[in-house]
Amino acid sequence: MILLLGSISGQAQGKLLSPTDAQDVRKSISEAAKSVSSVEARFTQTKELSVISEKIISKGDFYFKKEKLLRWEYTDPFPYLIILNNDRIYVKDEDKENHISLQSNKVFREVNNILIGAVQGTLLSDTKNFQCSITDLGNQFQATMVPLSPRIKETLSEIILYFNKNDYTVDKLVMREVSGDYTKIEFSDRKVNQDISDAKFIIP
Amino acid sequence: MRNLLSLNIILFLCLTACNPVNKSQLSSSGETSFKVPVWSSPFLKAYNKALFRTSLNIADKHLTGISIIKRTSDSSFHFTFANEIGMTYFDMELYRNKFKPDYIFDPLDKKSFLKVLQRDFSVLFFSFSEGKPTRKYIQKGSGEAVYMYLGLNLYVWMDIRQNTLTGLAGWSNYFDAIIVKFREYENGFPGEIQIENPRIGMTLTFNVLGH
Numbered sequence: 001m002i003l004l005l006g007s008i009s010g011q012a013q014g015k016l017l018s019p020t021d022a023q024d025v026r027k028s029i030s031e032a033a034k035s036v037s038s039v040e041a042r043f044t045q046t047k048e049l050s051v052i053s054e055k056i057i058s059k060g061d062f063y064f065k066k067e068k069l070l071r072w073e074y075t076d077p078f079p080y081l082i083i084l085n086n087d088r089i090y091v092k093d094e095d096k097e098n099h100i101s102l103q104s105n106k107v108f109r110e111v112n113n114i115l116i117g118a119v120q121g122t123l124l125s126d127t128k129n130f131q132c133s134i135t136d137l138g139n140q141f142q143a144t145m146v147p148l149s150p151r152i153k154e155t156l157s158e159i160i161l162y163f164n165k166n167d168y169t170v171d172k173l174v175m176r177e178v179s180g181d182y183t184k185i186e187f188s189d190r191k192v193n194q195d196i197s198d199a200k201f202i203i204p
Numbered sequence: 205m206r207n208l209l210s211l212n213i214i215l216f217l218c219l220t221a222c223n224p225v226n227k228s229q230l231s232s233s234g235e236t237s238f239k240v241p242v243w244s245s246p247f248l249k250a251y252n253k254a255l256f257r258t259s260l261n262i263a264d265k266h267l268t269g270i271s272i273i274k275r276t277s278d279s280s281f282h283f284t285f286a287n288e289i290g291m292t293y294f295d296m297e298l299y300r301n302k303f304k305p306d307y308i309f310d311p312l313d314k315k316s317f318l319k320v321l322q323r324d325f326s327v328l329f330f331s332f333s334e335g336k337p338t339r340k341y342i343q344k345g346s347g348e349a350v351y352m353y354l355g356l357n358l359y360v361w362m363d364i365r366q367n368t369l370t371g372l373a374g375w376s377n378y379f380d381a382i383i384v385k386f387r388e389y390e391n392g393f394p395g396e397i398q399i400e401n402p403r404i405g406m407t408l409t410f411n412v413l414g415h
Contacts, residue, residue, distance in 0.1 A: 047290045051297075051306050052274050052282045056255065056290075072289075077270070077413045078257055080288045093268050093288075111289055154310060155291060175290065179307030183290030 014137040022134040025141050026124045032168035033121025039064040039169070041190040043072075050180040062187065064119045069201040070112070083203055084112050090203040099203070110152055111175075118161055118170050130159070139165055154178070167192070224381035224402050225359050225373045230341035230350055238340045241351060241362055243369045244332035246386065246393050251275055254393070256410040258285055260293075262317070263405060267293060271410065281329050298322070300330045323380050324399050324408065331372055333360075368392075379403050 017025060040063050047056040060074040070084040081092040089108055091098040117123030123145065124132055129152060130145040145159040155178060162172040169190065176182040253274035260267040271285040276297065285294045295307040303322045312318075337351035343361060348370055351360045361371030368389050375381035381403050388395030393415070399408040 045290060047270075047286055049272065049284050049295070051295060052272070052276070052284070054253070054272055054274065054284075056270050056272060056286065058270070058288070074288060077255070082289075096266075098266070111291070177292055177307070179292050179295055181284075181286075181292055181295070181307075 014135040014142060017134045017136055022132070025134050026132070029121045029124060029141075029163055029168045033119070035193075036119070036169070037066050037193050038196045039119055039190060039192055040194060040196055041187040044186045044188070046184045046186075048182050048184070050182075063196050063200050064116075065196050065198075065201060066120075068116060069198075070115060071200050083201055084116075085201050085203050088203055097204070110155065114159060114173075114175070118173055121168070123159075123161070137162075140171060141165060141168075222357070222375045222378045222381055223373075224375060224383055229344050231344055233340040233342050233349070235340055238337075240333070240336055241349070241360070242333050243360060243362060245329055246369065247273070247275070247281065247329045248332055249392065251393070252415070254415045255413040256397075257413055258411075259407075259409045260285075261405075261407045269293065270413070273410075281325070283325065294321075298325045298329065300326055320380055320401055320404060320406065323376075324382055324384075324401065327372060327374055327382055328384055328397070328399060331358075331374075 041061070043060055043062045045058040045060075047058075049055070057077075058074055059076040060072065060080075063069075063071040063073075068084065068086045070082075072082040072084075074080040074082075079094070081090075083090040088099065089112070114123060117126060123130070124143055129147060129149040131148055132146075133144050135142040135144070141163045143161040143163065145161065147153045147156055147159070156175055157178050158174075158176040160174040160176070161170055162174075163169065164171045169187075169192065171187060173185045174182055175185075253272060256271045256273065258269055258271040267285075267287065269285060269287040271283065274282045276282045279299055281298045283294060283296055283298055284292065286292045291309075292307055293309045293312060295305070297304040297306065303318075303325070305318070308318070335353055335356055337360070338354040339352040341350040341352065342348070343350050348361045349364050351362070352358075353360070357375050359371075359373040360369065362368065363370050366389065368386070370386050372384040373382065381401065383400045383402065385398045385400075386394035386396075387398070390412075393412070395412050397410040400406070
């Protein structure tokens, strides 16, 4: 169990950066994110169930376009579509369609903020809601975000972002829940600043 | 005498009002003696674990996601239900007469709701043929055999040709009445399971994604 926790949080490996060095990395990530206008990638989402040692794996396509356009398209194990268009969310689950206001759905609002903040690099600067520490893992920087806001702490105990050192984009995101379970989202086949049609983000 | 009369009236009202089965859809089999069926929940057979696409509808709430049900011992199952983006709604160990919650999403952590859920899972996981049915009916339309266990407040639907359990209905009071439907059997396990609590307007549906 100790080994497992170590491998998730990365606490057992890498070098924890000093506050000054961490500030420099945050600045670099933020600067790099400013030049990112769109991201397209495949993702693999793994939910680890700690009590029964099982995994639930989902896969799909991820699209982001500045400022606040996001499309999560799950393809496996079944189709499920989430479109975030500024403050509106559209969910398509088979034939059922839902329009959700971000203001009225707490979980969606928090996850939306985390995803957009991670891609835009602004999450690391959110000192009001998170305490952030940065570890140098060699080819990645690991940012461990501990929620300060009671609202987020109700659901999540920790968010860990893995930034690629080459371009400071997010390779992997881990959301650890209060229950002890965690969800890992890994990105692959990433295309940055390629043209993505606005039609991808239209809410019907 | 008056107390006995009151008790009988209450018993009669409970039998008629608590019973969630639509008896107008049942016709008498005409059999005065019949072979006592042997049946059990599909979860009591050679079941280890399965992944389900899951939805829960209650009042104005519509929750969807993926759940896993794993057999953890001869007398317990573990149930975890999370939404599509991975956030957990429920994580609990279920026994025949109790449950041990590991995590319950705060807005769903209501004692009365969890009591109904615990009873639903108790019926789903731990039901088997015990006792002798007092009556046999035929379900209009489908032709399924329906066995009534009066003392247990239980109805059991069976596809006699396939020898599979296709439904259960039970109640211990007006509010906890439950109807379970098992559909689309494949390799001895239903592809779809639907649990309905008609009195409180709750429906829980499981569609198998994989074993």
